[in-house]
Structures are given as C-alpha cells and as structure tokens.
Amino acid sequence: MKPFILVTGGTGYIGSHTVIQLQQKEYPVVILDNLSNSSPVVLDRIASITGNRPAFVEGDIRDRDLVRQLFRDYAVSDVIHFAGLKAVGEGEAEPLRYYDNNVSGSLALFQEMEAAGVFSIIFSSSATVYGNPGYSRFTEETPLNPVNVYGDTKKMVEDILRAAKRAQPVWQVALLRYFNPVGAHVSGMIGEDPAGIPNNLMPFITQVAVGKREKLSVFGNDWPTPDGTGRRDYIHVEDLASAHLAALNKLQGGESFLTVNVGTGRPYSVLEMVAAFEKASGKTIPYQFAARRAGDIAECYADPALAKTLLGWQAQHDVNRMCADSWRWQKNNPVGYE
Ligand code: NAD
Ligand code: WQD
Numbered sequence: 352m353k354p355f356i357l358v359t360g361g362t363g364y365i366g367s368h369t370v371i372q373l374q375q376k377e378y379p380v381v382i383l384d385n386l387s388n389s390s391p392v393v394l395d396r397i398a399s400i401t402g403n404r405p406a407f408v409e410g411d412i413r414d415r416d417l418v419r420q421l422f423r424d425y426a427v428s429d430v431i432h433f434a435g436l437k438a439v440g441e442g443e444a445e446p447l448r449y450y451d452n453n454v455s456g457s458l459a460l461f462q463e464m465e466a467a468g469v470f471s472i473i474f475s476s477s478a479t480v481y482g483n484p485g486y487s488r489f490t491e492e493t494p495l496n497p498v499n500v501y502g503d504t505k506k507m508v509e510d511i512l513r514a515a516k517r518a519q520p521v522w523q524v525a526l527l528r529y530f531n532p533v534g535a536h537v538s539g540m541i542g543e544d545p546a547g548i549p550n551n552l553m554p555f556i557t558q559v560a561v562g563k564r565e566k567l568s569v570f571g572n573d574w575p576t577p578d579g580t581g582r583r584d585y586i587h588v589e590d591l592a593s594a595h596l597a598a599l600n601k602l603q604g605g606e607s608f609l610t611v612n613v614g615t616g617r618p619y620s621v622l623e624m625v626a627a628f629e630k631a632s633g634k635t636i637p638y639q640f641a642a643r644r645a646g647d648i649a650e651c652y653a654d655p656a657l658a659k660t661l662l663g664w665q666a667q668h669d670v671n672r673m674c675a676d677s678w679r680w681q682k683n684n685p686v687g688y689e
Contacts, residue, residue: 355381355425356599357469359412359460360433361405362389364543365475365532367397368592369431371541374401376596381406381425383418384434388546390688396540412456415463422467429471429602430464431595432457435504438550439479439646442501453504458511471523471602472512473595478530478584478612478651480506487582487618487650491528491610491657499646509610516608523607525598530584530614530653532591534673535680542680543588544687552624553585553673557681560634567636569621571643576650580621584614584652587668587676597662606661614653615666624670631674632682 356373360366361382367389373380374397382394382405391407398404406425410417412434421427435453436442442449457474464470479502481493497503509526516522533553535542548564549555558564572579594613601609619627625636659665668676 353377353379354428355379355406357381357383357421357425357427357430358405358433359383359430360435360475362386362391362393362407363433365529365588365591366431366433367393367541368536368588369433369595370397370405371401371536372592372596374403374405379406381408381421381427383408383410383412383421385409385411388436390544392688393541400536400538400540412460413452415459418460418463419466422463422469427467427469429473429599430460430469431473431599432460433475435475437501439499439501440550442499442504446500449500449504450507454507454511457508461511461515470519470521473525473527473598473602474508474512476509476526476528477502477505478528478614478653480509480528481651483648487652488654489612489651490654491612520607523602525602525609525611527594527598528610528612529591530586530612530651532588533585534587534589534668534676536589537676537679539676539679539683542677542684544684552583552621553677556625556628556636557677559636560628560632560678561681561685563685565637567625567638568641569638570641570647572640574643574649576620578620578622581647582618582620582650582652584616584618585624585670585673586614586666587673590666590668594658594662594664597664601662609661611658611661612653612655613658614655616653616655618650618652619670624674627670628674628678631671632678634678
C-alpha cells in the first residue's frame, strides 16, 4: 500500500477539498483535526463524494503523545498542514491562544515529524505575511511584514521551517501563500461553514442570499480603487486544493524548498463580487456602505507567475464559477453542516 498523506485540519474548509482530490488521485489519507472549527459530518460527505472514507484521528496537533502514536499507526510520507486558527480579529483579541495554537502547535508537529523520520511538509501560509507593502501586486520577493497576530503566526511558522531546512537539508518544504479562497465543491456537499458571524466577504454574501443575514456591510467606498471598494484576489478552493497536489508532486519528485503565491493574479472589488454573485445566484444582495474595517488595505493580488513555472499550476475557475459553487453549497446547506 502507498504511504499515507497526513492532512492536519483536514475536516476544515480547504483541507476537506484537498482530501477529496488526494483520494481521487489514490493517495491514502489520514486526517488529524480537533474539530475546533469543523464538523465530523465532513467525513461522511467526503466518503459519499469519493466512495472512500479517510482515516480520521480526532485530536490536537499540540498533543505530542497522540501525534507520536499517529506516526506509529500510519506510515506517513508527507504532511499537509492546514490546522490552525485563522480569524484576524480573534487573533488580536487572544494573541496567546493564536501563538500557542498556530506556532507551538506547528512546532510540536514538526518535532514529532522529525522523531518519526517524516520530513516532507506543505504549509498553509497566507498573503497576510506581506502586510501592507504600499503596492498591490505581491510577488514571493515582497518583504514579509505582517501587521496582525494571525499574519505573524504564519510568518513565524515559515521562519521555523526555513531554519529547519537550513540546519537539516533532509527537510522538504512547500510554503503556499494563499490569497482569498472562496467557492465550494461542485457537488454542493462540501463548503465553507464559518461559526458565528462570517468575517470574510463570500460567506457573508451567501448568508445574506439564503436569508440568514439582512444585508452586507461594504467596508469603505473611498478606497483608491476604481469603484472605491477593496479589491482582492479570490481563488476557487478547488484550484487552491489542486495547488497542494502540484506541490506534493514536486516534493515527491525530490524538490526541496518551494515558496509560492497561490492566487489568480486578477483582483475583484467588493461591488464586483456582489454583482457576480447576483448574476450566478439570481438573488439580490442588499448592501450598505460602512466605515473602513481596521487593518484592511485597498487592494492586493498575487503575481502567480512562479506557481506556473515551478508547479505547472494555474487557477482554472473564474469568478462566475466561484460564485455559482459558493451559492450551491449555501443553498443546499442553509445551516452549514449542522
Ligand atoms: P478551517 O478553520 O476551516 O480549517 C482549519 C482546521 O484546523 C479546522 O478543521 C480546525 O478544527 C482545525 N484545527 C485548528 N487548530 C487545530 C489544532 N490545534 N489541532 C488540530 N486541528 C486544529 O480553515 P481553512 O480556511 O480551511 O484554513 C486552513 C489553513 O489555511 C489555515 O491554516 C489557515 O490559516 C490557512 N489560510 C486560510 C485562508 C482562508 O482565507 N481561508 C487564507 C490563507 C491561509
Ligand atoms: C475581502 C474584502 C473587505 C467582509 C482575510 C484575512 C486573510 C486571509 C483571507 C487567512 C475586503 C471586504 C469583507 C464584509 C466587506 N485569511 N468586506 N464586508 O480581509 O482580504 O483577508 O481572509 O489567511 O488573512 O485577512 O478577506 O473576505 O475578509 O475581505 O466589505 O462583511 O471584502 O473590506 O475589502 P481579507 P475578507
């Protein structure tokens, strides 16, 4: 049997889509997730989409005994490390919890990988590591200067992996810096299911469309952008998932260190996203302009050239598909996985 791919955070939004693609490529998968921001129902949905239920270990990446036992129970070749907390505002309010979960948790995982002789890792980093460089098109050379705790945890984990690689060349590392993931599996069975009031634009829009929220607040209409609203590089979660398979392929082919932006290279404004969603769903999204959100920037998008050169990967799905798939998921699951 082929060795397992350990997917931490594999019942979460991006992890679940990646697990499906891994299974469709015949990789055996074991998920480690503490279910702090996901539901075990995801496992049933993955099983019905792929015909194959991934192995699942419920637990925390900080639980060293559990992680050690996992590496004894499963022959793991590579780790895809999604597990982490990701709400920017929450990170500002509870920095110690964020550093503990994201940084200490990753350190514990990496040390147990080392002890088990597993040295191949794909890490979920974020465009947030760049902060606000004063220009909008971010390359991998854009200086790392996170402006919030969440972004700092991502940079710290990147630093740890860069140092580990320098000291022990046996490590194989892919740092994938995601831009703004949206969309859902085309089946409408797997998607983003945020707890409480969504922080991010797309889940807020879908919850307005399904009647769960009254209207969208558009954070600022005076940004220096063509329509005055913030512009971001939205990327379909299926494209994001396939970037992980491309990175895995590279690592398994002997590549030793990759740092890659994962985006489309094409930004859309908030109002353009609202219009695209209305077109894809046939729903009207009422909105009001509100004050700028603290910490926001006007615009950012990926220079996706390196992903194409290094991984042979580029995004396939356009904004209409992103909106149509987000809507199908929300419409079929008005209360998420509950
Ligand atoms: P998610 O919250 O849906 O998934 C993360 C999963 O990790 C959840 O299932 C959660 O239960 C689990 N988890 C959290 N802490 C854990 C711990 N200590 N031990 C075990 N499991 C734990 O988030 P997502 O959107 O799928 O994001 C996945 C990764 O990608 C995260 O690291 C996130 O920071 C990163 N990322 C996300 C975005 C985005 O906008 N969604 C953008 C850039 C980077
Ligand atoms: C997009 C645009 C908002 C909500 C965040 C994290 C980042 C990454 C992705 C993990 C902005 C506007 C939003 C709303 C709005 N996550 N907006 N009304 O801020 O680019 O990135 O998620 O790594 O770290 O910071 O994404 O979806 O929150 O916002 O007008 O109710 O939509 O101001 O212009 P963001 P977002």
